[in-house]
Amino acid sequence: MAFLRLFLLSRQPATGFMAMGLMWGGFAALVPVFRERIEVSDGTFGAMLAASAGGLLVAMLLAPRFDAGSRGRSMQIAAIGLAGAFLLIGWATTPLAFVLALVAAAFAAGTFDVVMNARVSELESRHRRSLMNFAHAMFSLAYGAGAFATGLAREAGWGPLEVFLALGAVVVLLALSLRMTPEAPLDGAPAKVALPWAVIVPGGLFVLIAFQAEASVEAWSALHIERSLGGRAVEGAFGPTMLGLTMAAGRFAGQALAERIGERRLLTWAIVVSASGTLVAAGAPSEPVAYLGFGIVGLGISVLAPTALAMVGTRVGPGPRAFAISRVAAIGFSAFFIGPAVMGGVSELFGLRVAFAFVGVLLLMAFVPLAVLVRQPKRLVAT
Numbered sequence: 001m002a003f004l005r006l007f008l009l010s011r012q013p014a015t016g017f018m019a020m021g022l023m024w025g026g027f028a029a030l031v032p033v034f035r036e037r038i039e040v041s042d043g044t045f046g047a048m049l050a051a052s053a054g055g056l057l058v059a060m061l062l063a064p065r066f067d068a069g070s071r072g073r074s075m076q077i078a079a080i081g082l083a084g085a086f087l088l089i090g091w092a093t094t095p096l097a098f099v100l101a102l103v104a105a106a107f108a109a110g111t112f113d114v115v116m117n118a119r120v121s122e123l124e125s126r127h128r129r130s131l132m133n134f135a136h137a138m139f140s141l142a143y144g145a146g147a148f149a150t151g152l153a154r155e156a157g158w159g160p161l162e163v164f165l166a167l168g169a170v171v172v173l174l175a176l177s178l179r180m181t182p183e184a185p186l187d188g189a190p191a192k193v194a195l196p197w198a199v200i201v202p203g204g205l206f207v208l209i210a211f212q213a214e215a216s217v218e219a220w221s222a223l224h225i226e227r228s229l230g231g232r233a234v235e236g237a238f239g240p241t242m243l244g245l246t247m248a249a250g251r252f253a254g255q256a257l258a259e260r261i262g263e264r265r266l267l268t269w270a271i272v273v274s275a276s277g278t279l280v281a282a283g284a285p286s287e288p289v290a291y292l293g294f295g296i297v298g299l300g301i302s303v304l305a306p307t308a309l310a311m312v313g314t315r316v317g318p319g320p321r322a323f324a325i326s327r328v329a330a331i332g333f334s335a336f337f338i339g340p341a342v343m344g345g346v347s348e349l350f351g352l353r354v355a356f357a358f359v360g361v362l363l364l365m366a367f368v369p370l371a372v373l374v375r376q377p378k379r380l381v382a383t
Helices: 002-009 011-038 042-051 053-069 074-091 095-127 132-155 160-175 197-228 233-261 263-282 287-301 304-314 321-333 335-350 352-364 367-374
Strands: none
Touching: 002 011, 002 132, 011 042, 011 074, 011 095, 011 132, 011 160, 011 197, 011 233, 042 053, 042 095, 042 335, 053 074, 053 095, 053 321, 074 095, 074 160, 095 132, 095 304, 095 321, 132 160, 132 233, 132 304, 197 233, 197 263, 197 287, 197 304, 197 321, 197 335, 197 352, 197 367, 233 263, 233 287, 233 304, 263 287, 263 304, 263 352, 263 367, 304 321, 304 367, 335 352
16 A cells, blocks of 8 residues: 555656666666677777767756756656667667667656656655655666566567567557646746755765666676676576666665665665675676675665655755756766766776676765765755
């Protein structure tokens, strides 16, 4: 019943997060295929992922105006655009085509992510309920399902285009239910109200680190299992599947834990747990141990970004809240392209095992922006 109540309160953005999760889960399980198809090194492949961040930067600039002018259809349009962009990725067979398709996917995903997080923040304010962990849990649940289904499809001989056609059809159907009129457009922050950069900057940096670690494990876990440990396609796909499922479980639990032990304590333990999981995955001598490591990472990392976004929402006034959330989410989302690129460079120089250990070190650096963020006073207490 609690799950149903939370879903009903956040139905439209939660469904949007599911649509996003399906597509990125499928992409994660197909990374070994893309890596082999375009025939580039780990470092080059990572750099290609980073190059696509250009689409994200444009999305950050245009998302507020797009949201204000879409008359409540911003999530619908972004979801359909995302499905179309992933079809382009499925068609790409050359490095240039792959990068251009990733730019399109980054633009659609960046816009979608900013708008969805703003809608969740508005719903939290309206209902005085914490909903961010739940909404992100729906992404993780769908991400795990998308990755696992893609692994099975690969075993059956499906290629990227067939996979993205199937997943895209589901996303288009989900998009029919995503119309939602915003309470305040993202560009509607009052001109006379000082923007809360003392909250936006540390919140954005914390979410950036959290998403960078998440993106690194998502993009390279299947390749780690298939290359480092000799796993088959479905076994490789189970790496991101395990990450997605444990992240979903952690985010559902995070709803209650944040209220019981407090946000700061929750995030402290989450950083330690997720960093430990990366070390287990890095040193795994077999596939089951790697799955265990990815599961530990998922449990710990699951609550980092959504809890930080919720903390930002409680530390800004009602006027600039949606604007602040959109900026923090946009800063953090860039990590989904920076993270894999860094992983690719470290992997090419030192190997995938060292690259995963590097992610653990990066996670420990999140304590710095967290210390700054918790010092900011709350202006709205979500219950």
